[in-house]
Amino acid sequence: MTTPLRIALAGLGTVGSGVIRLINENGAMIAQRAGRPIEISAISARDRARDRGMDLSPYKWADDMNDFAADPGVDCVVEMIGGSDGPALDLARNSLKSGKSFVTANKAMIAHHGMELASLAEKQNLALKYEAAVAGGIPVIKGLREGASANRIERVYGILNGTCNYILTTMEKHGSDFDAVLKDAQDLGYAEADPSFDIDGVDAAHKLAILAALSFGKAVDFDGVEIAGIRDIVAADIGQAKALGYRIRLLGMARIDDGKLFQRVNPYLVPESHPLAHIDGSTNAVVAEGNFSGRLMFQGAGAGDGPTASAIVADLIDIARGDSGTVFAMPASKMAASERAESGNRTGKSYIRFIVADKPGVLAEITAAMRDAEVSIESLIQTEKTNEGSVLISMVTHQSLERDVIQSLEKLSDSSSLQGAPVVMHLLSDED
Amino acid sequence: MTTPLRIALAGLGTVGSGVIRLINENGAMIAQRAGRPIEISAISARDRARDRGMDLSPYKWADDMNDFAADPGVDCVVEMIGGSDGPALDLARNSLKSGKSFVTANKAMIAHHGMELASLAEKQNLALKYEAAVAGGIPVIKGLREGASANRIERVYGILNGTCNYILTTMEKHGSDFDAVLKDAQDLGYAEADPSFDIDGVDAAHKLAILAALSFGKAVDFDGVEIAGIRDIVAADIGQAKALGYRIRLLGMARIDDGKLFQRVNPYLVPESHPLAHIDGSTNAVVAEGNFSGRLMFQGAGAGDGPTASAIVADLIDIARGDSGTVFAMPASKMAASERAESGNRTGKSYIRFIVADKPGVLAEITAAMRDAEVSIESLIQTEKTNEGSVLISMVTHQSLERDVIQSLEKLSDSSSLQGAPVVMHLLSDED
Numbered sequence: 110m111t112t113p114l115r116i117a118l119a120g121l122g123t124v125g126s127g128v129i130r131l132i133n134e135n136g137a138m139i140a141q142r143a144g145r146p147i148e149i150s151a152i153s154a155r156d157r158a159r160d161r162g163m164d165l166s167p168y169k170w171a172d173d174m175n176d177f178a179a180d181p182g183v184d185c186v187v188e189m190i191g192g193s194d195g196p197a198l199d200l201a202r203n204s205l206k207s208g209k210s211f212v213t214a215n216k217a218m219i220a221h222h223g224m225e226l227a228s229l230a231e232k233q234n235l236a237l238k239y240e241a242a243v244a245g246g247i248p249v250i251k252g253l254r255e256g257a258s259a260n261r262i263e264r265v266y267g268i269l270n271g272t273c274n275y276i277l278t279t280m281e282k283h284g285s286d287f288d289a290v291l292k293d294a295q296d297l298g299y300a301e302a303d304p305s306f307d308i309d310g311v312d313a314a315h316k317l318a319i320l321a322a323l324s325f326g327k328a329v330d331f332d333g334v335e336i337a338g339i340r341d342i343v344a345a346d347i348g349q350a351k352a353l354g355y356r357i358r359l360l361g362m363a364r365i366d367d368g369k370l371f372q373r374v375n376p377y378l379v380p381e382s383h384p385l386a387h388i389d390g391s392t393n394a395v396v397a398e399g400n401f402s403g404r405l406m407f408q409g410a411g412a413g414d415g416p417t418a419s420a421i422v423a424d425l426i427d428i429a430r431g432d433s434g435t436v437f438a439m440p441a442s443k444m445a446a447s448e449r450a451e452s453g454n455r456t457g458k459s460y461i462r463f464i465v466a467d468k469p470g471v472l473a474e475i476t477a478a479m480r481d482a483e484v485s486i487e488s489l490i491q492t493e494k495t496n497e498g499s500v501l502i503s504m505v506t507h508q509s510l511e512r513d514v515i516q517s518l519e520k521l522s523d524s525s526s527l528q529g530a531p532v533v534m535h536l537l538s539d540e541d
Numbered sequence: 542m543t544t545p546l547r548i549a550l551a552g553l554g555t556v557g558s559g560v561i562r563l564i565n566e567n568g569a570m571i572a573q574r575a576g577r578p579i580e581i582s583a584i585s586a587r588d589r590a591r592d593r594g595m596d597l598s599p600y601k602w603a604d605d606m607n608d609f610a611a612d613p614g615v616d617c618v619v620e621m622i623g624g625s626d627g628p629a630l631d632l633a634r635n636s637l638k639s640g641k642s643f644v645t646a647n648k649a650m651i652a653h654h655g656m657e658l659a660s661l662a663e664k665q666n667l668a669l670k671y672e673a674a675v676a677g678g679i680p681v682i683k684g685l686r687e688g689a690s691a692n693r694i695e696r697v698y699g700i701l702n703g704t705c706n707y708i709l710t711t712m713e714k715h716g717s718d719f720d721a722v723l724k725d726a727q728d729l730g731y732a733e734a735d736p737s738f739d740i741d742g743v744d745a746a747h748k749l750a751i752l753a754a755l756s757f758g759k760a761v762d763f764d765g766v767e768i769a770g771i772r773d774i775v776a777a778d779i780g781q782a783k784a785l786g787y788r789i790r791l792l793g794m795a796r797i798d799d800g801k802l803f804q805r806v807n808p809y810l811v812p813e814s815h816p817l818a819h820i821d822g823s824t825n826a827v828v829a830e831g832n833f834s835g836r837l838m839f840q841g842a843g844a845g846d847g848p849t850a851s852a853i854v855a856d857l858i859d860i861a862r863g864d865s866g867t868v869f870a871m872p873a874s875k876m877a878a879s880e881r882a883e884s885g886n887r888t889g890k891s892y893i894r895f896i897v898a899d900k901p902g903v904l905a906e907i908t909a910a911m912r913d914a915e916v917s918i919e920s921l922i923q924t925e926k927t928n929e930g931s932v933l934i935s936m937v938t939h940q941s942l943e944r945d946v947i948q949s950l951e952k953l954s955d956s957s958s959l960q961g962a963p964v965v966m967h968l969l970s971d972e973d
Binding site: 139257399 | 840
């Protein structure tokens with residue numbers, strides 16, 4: 110088979126340019142590995158005039174990327190424009206309906222419309238691939254869909270957002286507070302001007318919903334992810350976690366609880382003995398625990414043009430090699446929607462931190478509320494004055510129902526002693 | 542496609558039994574993922590009478606496993622008997638020649654005969670798969686062959702032997718010496734009665750040769766691996782490495798140096814900031830550095846019946862899904878033998894440790910030999926009395942040609958001051 114796989118690129122930002130660079134640089138080797146060349150046949154982007162630092166004249170330009178769908182010179186469309194709906198989704202639908210394979214880096218679109226697109230692709234025996242949508246250059250979609258395919262996956266979880274991990278581990282290293290590190294990260298280009306998608310956990314939730322669908326064979330359910338971000342974490346939280354032998358990481362966590370799908374993005378206290386505790390900076394890492402494989406972990410760069418291009422072209426090589434098979438680990442038609450597990454039913458240890466007025470009786474008030482909700486305290490880690498003259502109180506509960514923890518905090522919600530909402534994080538355990 | 546993939550199992554030790562258990566336990570899910578069931582059609586082992594704790598009556602028994610080759614009821618033969626030659630190799634050849642796909646956990650056979658078997662398989666468009674041969678349950682063959690396939694791999698390296706890593710990290714944890722930990726490991730069943738294959742680095746070298754062939758597209762060259770094991774490492778080495786900010790790990794390391802293949806298994810000093818420094822116990826981990834992906838790491842259980850069965854059945858699912866393609870990352874016919882790079886030409890920092898008689902002038906003798914070979918010393922870490930009244934001297938060199946380091950030690954080879962051969966380890970760096 111030496112007919113080239115002819116691809117069309119939609120979007121020529123850093124990722125799109127990275128794909129062109131990769132194919133130019135590694136093309137001969139790729140042709141040997143794929144059994145045939147991968148050839149860029151057409152390109153499209155919003156602004157044709159923009160200087161992208163490379164010669165685009167060899168490639169056919171399309172003013173409207175939807176022309177790819179009707180182009181007999183295109184076998185596969187690669188989407189790198191982003192956005193869960195709008196032009197990206199139109200392009201995906203048009204391309205698949207016209208019999209083109211489709212490769213995308215678009216986690217939001219797969220998280221929201223993955224089932225529809227997978228059905229479209231599978232009905233026509235077309236490939237729909239999205240390795241670049243989760244954890245950048247790390248081949249974790251392949252790792253779950255194929256590498257771990259013999260296993261019932263018990264849990265899938267990990268560090269799915271590099272910006273958050275960069276912020277948390279920089280806070281950890283320098284003892285600095287969230288706002289200062291975020292500002293530095295923005296100045297360095299590690300965080301967006303509007304960082305909310307990252308730091309509020311939405312980006313991680315998109316990826317988690319995809320990983321969960323792959324792992325458990327349930328329909329992608331982004332709306333079922335409970336989401337909390339890292340905005341409210343202060344340097345003292347990290348210090349107190351450290352004193353307990355933990356590091357704070359924003360984790361996406363998915364598992365099946367009594368037949369129901371549990372999905373959560375939340376900061377966790379990760380024991381230092383766990384491999385995720387050693388993932389620093391903007392690195393991503395995904396853990397899958399299989400009933401035969403045991404714990405597998407995949408780590409690497411979660412973003413960037415090189416890693417993302419690496420994942421996109423790996424998908425293209427798979428297509429060129431004739432990889433068929435389903436979009437997720439099993440046919441989309443068999444992936445039923447799952448009931449959602451309630452986090453309140455879960456049991457575990459929680460870290461709870463309050464900022465309170467520095468006056469007598471506050472600790473009594475807090476501990477009474479917890480007693481009334483039947484939450485028992487394993488350790489009151491430390492109370493510490495803040496710069497503003499308030500006091501920071503942190504504690505770790507014994508194994509408790511999460512519902513009871515929430516209830517204890519609700520009892521305190523009207524308290525005039527509390528300054529701001531308490532922060533709750535879970536302690537990652539093997540049973541979590 | 543609902544015709545089952547009918548497999549025959551050769552070898553019913555812990556791994557073979559694990560495969561049966563896995564297929565029985567996860568079979569329904571596997572059928573959904575693979576698009577068709579995987580059905581055990583025939584089995585064979587040396588001793589039919591042995592109690593394997595399971596009912597084998599549903600499976601056709603073959604006294605001679607070579608009967609599988611002629612059996613029209615078998616699509617794929619799974620080899621779990623081991624040994625680079627002899628019955629395993631006969632079975633591989635017979636099966637492939639008779640048009641059966643072949644799945645094996647046999648690293649020694651692939652390291653020695655991988656090219657011959659790959660050619661046989663590719664000529665007939667048959668699958669030959671060996672995920673279980675390297676790093677147990679970790680899908681690293683797939684990770685390199687497919688996940689990282691868009692990249693020119695700069696280096697591939699890792700912790701490839703769980704027994705050695707268990708011994709080294711236990712020594713690290715408890716400050717104990719090699720012999721004591723090895724004995725414990727043997728008592729616990731973590732090390733073989735004859736542990737030489739593991740602790741002398743041969744097992745890691747088998748795996749490294751396979752990873753190198755996959756990564757660089759060169760013919761498998763097991764004989765080209767420079768091999769040293771961990772027998773001579775003492776607790777003081779680990780302590781002194783730690784004082785420098787390093788952990789000692791037995792690594793397999795492969796890369797292309799000036800177009801030539803460099804392959805080595807040797808203990809390395811791994812900086813604490815490197816993810817391999819945090820791989821403890823019998824866990825394996827493989828790092829691949831791609832020119833676009835950057836550093837990828839895959840970690841998990843490197844041995845055990847569950848993880849090995851997980852890898853074998855993942856291969857079977859691939860075959861059931863119709864995965865075709867080459868045995869390594871490119872066709873065997875295009876994988877030329879590579880020239881071998883000489884380690885003497887490499888530059889880096891080395892850790893050198895001597896045990897010497899406790900008498901005047903010894904340090905002068907050693908440092909003079911190093912000066913004469915143009916090896917300059919960055920730090921003399923520590924001198925320490927041993928229990929036997931000798932002195933242990935360790936040092937780290939500046940960046941040096943490895944040839945010069947070897948030469949300096951040759952100058953000392955006749956010295957009456959040295960008690961035993963010096964131990965040399967390399968400091969892992971980003972340029973290594």
